Amino acid sequence: MDEDKIDKIIEEHRTDKSELIPILQDVQAEYNWLPQDTLRYIAKRLQVPLTDVFGIATFYKSFSLKPRGKHLVRVCLGTACHVRGGPRILETAERILGIKTGETTEDYKFTLESVNCLGCCALGPVMVVDNEYYGKLPPTKVEKVLHKYGYTSLSSGKGGET
């Protein structure tokens, strides 16, 4: 943990405990996840119970307590996307990145997840990278999309489960 970096984030929020959520958002933006030692440090600096910090970090789905890649790749396996080839998109992404669903590449560039519906079923099959949607995606285009986010064959390989 880089204490100076965390201190800077906390001070940008006036070391105000009511700013806990924005502070956690900024830390997550910096590291892509919330390391436990960092949560302990934030609790100490803001003088709030550690259970409160963990409570918020586990309540909001946008926070992750496990290492995550810089880019989050989500493939929809909801019914509409499933029948239109979602599983093949996911298999293709797994093969290209060299990881299984729920894992992160060794270089922490990509985390791959599946989801049940992204609310745009007519566009199926759908893959989302960070907040960008790729609809009616053929498996042959998956690699091209990943290249946009800096995929190189060096990115592939297992880094850790999320």
Ligand code: FES
């Ligand atoms: S099933 Fe994939 S977006 Fe709804």
